[in-house]
Amino acid sequence: MKKVLSIILGGGAGTRLYPLTKYRAKPAVSLAGKYRLIDIPVSNCINSEILKIYVLTQFNSASLNRHISKAYNFSQFSDGFVEVLAAQQTPENPSWFQGTADAVRKYLWLFEEWDVDEYLILSGDHLYRMDYQHFVQRHRETGADVTLSVVPIGYKTASSFGLIKIDENGRVVEFSEKPKGDALTEMEVDTTTLGLSPDQAKDKPFIASMGIYLFKKEVLVNLLKQYVDQTDFGKEIIPSCAKDHNIQAYLFDGYWEDIGTIEAFYTSNLALTKQPAPDFSFYKEDAPIYTRSRYLPPSKLQDCQITESIISEGCILKNCRVHHSVVGLRQRITADCVIEDSLLMGADYYEPMSESSQNRTKGKIPMGIGEGTTIRNAIIDKNARVGRNVQIINKESVEESEREDLGFYIRSGIVVVLKNAVIPDGMTI
Incomplete structure (x- = not known):
């Protein structure tokens, strides 16, 4: 895992989460009373022994900077770090981040300096617990250029995600970003091949990208330099390279929720109170979710x-x-x-x-x-x-x-x- 560099994307202006994003970046929004959304991907990285972590952001990043600087200080005897990279204007790049791929491209000069084999691209507004070591292992075993983490989903939310089709070897053969109408219907697949029961497959006939990507270092560098006009991974970069690159799908079978809207944020938080056990639990000693220590008295x-x-x-x-x-x-x-x-x-x-x-x-x-x-x-x-x-x-x-x-x-x-x-x-x- 020392050969993996993690890049967490802080998202755009967070208009769907407004007004919670009026004064803060999306990853800095509170979660479960004491955490922030950014704690989820950072903790997943730490628990997976991936300790080189950058967070890219450009909107209202003051509280996010403060939280990360106070929460994540690794030992001086370790090369681990969690560092915020805010959008900046330079003579070569006078504009702000234009999308996920553009954000990574503008700091590519920094990422290239690291002696790593893979770049792990994560989103800062998802709720899930994942051991990325299995993800990386699958990527290396299949010799993939890119590996996407995917989940089966139903009709209700399908048009909000990038949908894929895979062959019998798990290779991605088609990718469509947020399709609607006939384009959505064309992305239906038999998800029993993923291990779902016939009833489950009927309810979840689509395979959705979670927005979690693992790239070979040289592949990502080449793609960002080759497709200089393309600014987004899901909409442009990955569909463009699907035919001539080995893109593999990694099935994630745990709880995962995209907290991109007020309704999803509200529902996900209240679901944590579910008895006897919520779908996502913070009570897991072998994979804790970390946050800032505040030394507050008991309630x-x-x-x-x-x-x-x-x-x-x-x-x-x-x-x-x-x-x-x-x-x-x-x-x-x-x-x-x-x-x-x-x-x-x-x-x-x-x-x-x-x-x-x-x-x-x-x-x-x-x-x-x-x-x-x-x-x-x-x-x-x-x-x-x-x-x-x-x-x-x-x-x-x-x-x-x-x-x-x-x-x-x-x-x-x-x-x-x-x-x-x-x-x-x-x-x-």
């Missing part, structure tokens, strides 16, 4: 009713009811609150009790969730100040709305309260 629960929920460290909850929800770091929930089917991201810092009392005395809203508030089917971003007797329940069942002036958006019926927003006493959303 304090005073006369609360908590069911099917995750409560992160450093929280103070008083005389409230929380059901099927994820509560993030340093979150304060006061008396007579009801939190259901919601994700509360917590706070970046503590507001002292004395300051909270002074704010209330001055007519200002303290940090946290005020007395008598009800929150259902919502995401409350960090440092939000929600007043007393607020109803965040999407009363009129609105699917889409943009009320940034009032501190919230509605996406797929989910109310998203902005970071640092102030929701006044008695307001109903």
